[in-house]
Amino acid sequence: MDIFLQQLINGLVSGSIYAIVALGYTLVYGILRLINFAHGEIVMLGAMIALSVIGLLTDSGLPGLLIVSLGLLCAIPCCMLIGYLIERIAYRPLRHAPSLTPLITAIGVSIVLQNLAMMIWGKEFISFPPLIDVQYFSISEATINSVQIFIVIVSTLMMTGLNYLVNKTKLGNAMRATAQNAEVAGLMGVNANTIISLTFVIGSALAAVAGMMVTMNYNVAHYDMGFMLGLKAFTAAVLGGIGNLRGAMFGGILLGIIESMGAGYLGTLTNGMFGSNYQDVFAFFTLIGVLIFKPSGLLGKAGGERP
Amino acid sequence: MRLKKSLLLLALLSAGAVSQQTIAGDLVIKIGSAAPLTGPQALLGKDNENGVKLAIEEINAAGLTIGKTKAKVELLSEDDQADPRAATIVAQKFVDQQVNGVIGHLNSGATIPASKIYNDAGIVQISPSATAIAYTAQGYKTAFRVMTNDSQQGLALANYAVKNLKAKNIAIIDDRTAYGQGLADEFEKDAKAAGAAIVAREYTNDKAVDFTAIITSIKGKKPDVVFFAGMTPQAAPMMRQIVGLQLKAQFLSADGAKTPEFIKLAGGAAEGAIASSPGVVLEQSANGKAFAAKFEKKFGKIQNYAPYAYEATLTLIEAMKVAGSADPAKYQPFLAKISRNGVLGPIAFDAKGDIKNGAVTLYQVKKGSWVALP
Structure with missing residues (x-):
């Protein structure tokens, strides 16, 4: 039972991160029907920028928590700008091109950003300096630390905030209108270009926070950290129903829990035949199952939201 | 005026002739270094490359004679991305460039598939860091390693x-x-x-x-x-x-x-x-300390395998010197029989190409650095 609780906590923490990244995929997909493969790289850039700022301030004598917050506060606008520029430079000129073209461009942007990061920050792993005094809390035999609690709380807040933004505000209304039909939304006075840019900017801000969470939790950042994370988050988005915000949140947390339970119990359940080496396979297996039986994802509407 | 011009021409011609002679006379030995230079293990790969680089710089500075011809060692470094597929591409590239020997690869997973290509082409390979048993168990005459196996x-x-x-x-x-x-x-x-x-x-x-x-x-x-x-x-x-x-x-x-x-x-x-x-404690021998000082002055901290890459390069060139040839087929028997003392202790190979009496040292992290355990 203690192990079950611990695995649940592990899954919840990694799932919260997946969910935040998955939101970025799903936001863009919902509006542009574009899978922005460069999104994982923005997560990485967020982590790298935050770590650079933190590295500069480490010896400044400021309190650790303030330094970390400053790092995050610098990373968010930088990532927003990068997100905006990517859309403006790489995707907007291809808005009316066949859908395969922007997809390939997205992969290209991802490679460019990854190599750019390698040139700027090098090939080495960058570690998160010991600025925060991590507290450990015990729930019976299971452990959770302050960073993990922070991750779960912040991602819940962000998800609630985004949900409110999209469903309750005027901007959200415009976003949903653009997603349904950009031309008609345009006739109603919604500037599609502005809305699309804003979508990228919001997604990138989420990515910056996610990047910070990853480095805080695992204490390392690396120029190719965004790739696998992006792939997992994309899986989470599809699992929940791509284009659907609640689906991305649900899919992310579900994927985290599936992975952690899979790795924890698969070996015992199958008597050692399948072990933790099937951790990733198990997650993707669930995805295949969902795609076969409910291709629109667990929370997605059949046929998608667009006619 | 006319005389001056023709003198100048003569001088130029003779200068050309001299430099041409050195190019024709010098034997260029091409050594391939294969390691991951990108990806998560790039740091370790760069460390290996630096080890080879240092050895080659020293050999060239000291002057090298193979047989009776003066020789110069040239480094060809390739990135195998720690990936078995990329490693075979790198191996094929080295074969096409007709290298005289290869120091690599870093990972066992990359070394094993590459070793078949080197063996088919008859190119000698010394891995500074592959430890998988399978590498030397294939029966390839061209496969050597200076690292203690698994x-x-x-x-x-x-x-x-x-x-x-x-x-x-x-x-x-x-x-x-x-x-x-x-x-x-x-x-x-x-x-x-x-x-x-x-x-x-x-x-x-x-x-x-x-x-x-x-x-x-x-x-x-x-x-x-x-x-x-x-x-x-x-x-x-x-x-x-x-x-x-x-x-x-x-x-x-x-x-x-x-x-x-x-x-x-x-x-x-x-x-x-x-x-x-694997190997002895670098800091415990005079040679090892000297190597560490030399290396760190040039490239910074030793990550792990640089001394092995350095040793492997020196061992390969040593075999060429003894054989009087940089042709792998000619120096391979001499490499198999080699016995020399390096920064990591004595180097000699067994019948499979594994290092003889490979030592293993245990270390523990104490107060933020690795300390050798007795």
């Missing part, structure tokens, strides 16, 4: 865990690479033979950073020792998560984790971790 290292680690650490229950994690899996299998076999029980055998991959699920699962089985067979980018976060999840067991790993980077990335959690490293 069966020697696994045995030393298992004996240490059972006899010195008095471990009864051991959990094993490996990263599913040729290196990790091979080492973990050897360790498991030897630990069982020494009387310990293997309570868990878990797996991860060489890109993962989240091990909380497998550590939690291991924690339920209450091991005395957790053995990880893999590289630093995984070992360091794993160590942190072991401490974070309050799994109270001794962390034991091998050469892939015995790097300064491990301590940097794992921070305070690294304290007390034990890892083995």
Whole structure:
């Protein structure tokens, strides 16, 4: 039972991160029907920028928590700008091109950003300096630390905030209108270009926070950290129903829990035949199952939201 | 005026003739260095490349004569991305460039598929760091290594865990690479033979950073020792998560984790971790200390395998010198019989191409640095 609780906590923490990244995929997909493969790289850039700022301030004598917050506060606008520029430079000129073209461009942007990061920050792993005094809390035999609690709380807040933004505000209304039909939304006075840019900017801000969470939790950042994370988050988005915000949140947390339970119990359940080496396979297996039986994802509407 | 012009012409011509003669007279020995220069293990790959570079610079500075011709060594460095497929492409490239010998590859998983290509082309290869048993077990005459292999290292680690650490229950994690899996299998076999029980055998991959699920699962089985067979980018976060999840067991790993980077990335959690490293302690011999000083002045801290890459290069050139030829077919028999003393102790190969009497040293992190255990 203690192990079950611990695995649940592990899954919840990694799932919260997946969910935040998955939101970025799903936001863009919902509006542009574009899978922005460069999104994982923005997560990485967020982590790298935050770590650079933190590295500069480490010896400044400021309190650790303030330094970390400053790092995050610098990373968010930088990532927003990068997100905006990517859309403006790489995707907007291809808005009316066949859908395969922007997809390939997205992969290209991802490679460019990854190599750019390698040139700027090098090939080495960058570690998160010991600025925060991590507290450990015990729930019976299971452990959770302050960073993990922070991750779960912040991602819940962000998800609630985004949900409110999209469903309750005027901007959200415009976003949903653009997603349904950009031309008609345009006739109603919604500037599609502005809305699309804003979508990228919001997604990138989420990515910056996610990047910070990853480095805080695992204490390392690396120029190719965004790739696998992006792939997992994309899986989470599809699992929940791509284009659907609640689906991305649900899919992310579900994927985290599936992975952690899979790795924890698969070996015992199958008597050692399948072990933790099937951790990733198990997650993707669930995805295949969902795609076969409910291709629109667990929370997605059949046929998608667009006619 | 006319005379001056013709004199100038003569001078130019003779200068041209002289320089042409040196080009024609000098033998250019091409040494290929293959290691991951991009990706998570780029740091280790660069370290190997620097080891080869230092050896070549020294050889060239001292002047080299092969047979009766003056020779110059040239380095061709390629990135194998620690990937078996990329490694075969690199190997084929070296074959096409007709290199005289190869120092590489870094990873066992890359070394093994590449070794077939070198063997087919008759090019001699010395790996500075591949430890998988399978590498020299293929019966290739061209495959050598200066690194202690996994069966020697696994045995030393298992004996240490059972006899010195008095471990009864051991959990094993490996990263599913040729290196990790091979080492973990050897360790498991030897630990069982020494009387310990293997309570868990878990797996991860060489890109993962989240091990909380497998550590939690291991924690339920209450091991005395957790053995990880893999590289630093995984070992360091794993160590942190072991401490974070309050799994109270001794962390034991091998050469892939015995790097300064491990301590940097794992921070305070690294304290007390034990890892083995093939070969002797660099700081304990005069040669080793001198090498470390030389290397660090030029390239910074030694990550791990640079001394082996350096030694492998010197050994390869030494064999060419003795043979009086840079042709792999001619110097290979001399390399197989070589016996020399380097920065890591005596170097001689057995019939399979493995280093004879490969030593293994155990280290523990104490106050933020690796200290050799007695």
